[in-house]
Amino acid sequence: MDIVFVQGLKVDTVIGIYDWEKKIRQDIVLDIEMSSDIAAAAETDHIDQALNYKNVCKRVASFVRESKFELVETLAERICQIILNEFNVHWVKLKLNKGEAITGAEGVGVIIERSKS
Numbered sequence: 733m734d735i736v737f738v739q740g741l742k743v744d745t746v747i748g749i750y751d752w753e754k755k756i757r758q759d760i761v762l763d764i765e766m767s768s769d770i771a772a773a774a775e776t777d778h779i780d781q782a783l784n785y786k787n788v789c790k791r792v793a794s795f796v797r798e799s800k801f802e803l804v805e806t807l808a809e810r811i812c813q814i815i816l817n818e819f820n821v822h823w824v825k826l827k828l829n830k831g832e833a834i835t836g837a838e839g840v841g842v843i844i845e846r847s848k849s
């Protein structure tokens with residue numbers, strides 16, 4: 733299986749379980765792996781045959797910026813559903829890092845994998 737990936741996509745959003753978090757914007761960082769057969773793109777050398785990671789980044793960043801959730805779990809799940817529903821991707825792995833939300837931790841968040849059913 734071939735993979736097209738995005739690493740370190742930083743987007744600001746409203747996320748958190750506490751009242752003070754609902755009044756501020758915080759950065760999250762996304763690492764995304766997506767299944768994609770790259771054979772046709774490599775053969776033709778044409779972007780129309782490829783999973784365009786720029787389009788994925790634009791769509792995901794736009795959604796995240798507009799969203800307001802309490803849990804990182806909810807946001808991660810919704811991002812994966814968008815990728816599976818709107819792009820030619822059958823499997824996606826997403827790491828959502830809320831960064832330094834917890835004092836003393838370098839990062840916190842979730843890693844999930846989802847497939848088209």
Ligand SMILES: Nc1nc2c(c(=O)[nH]1)N=C([C@H](O)[C@@H](O)CO)CN2
Nearest residue numbers: 747748749750802803804805830833
């Ligand atoms: N499993 C989770 N645990 C926690 C979350 C979360 O989204 N999922 N969120 C928080 C707080 O919002 C924290 O990030 C800020 O103090 C705590 N635990």
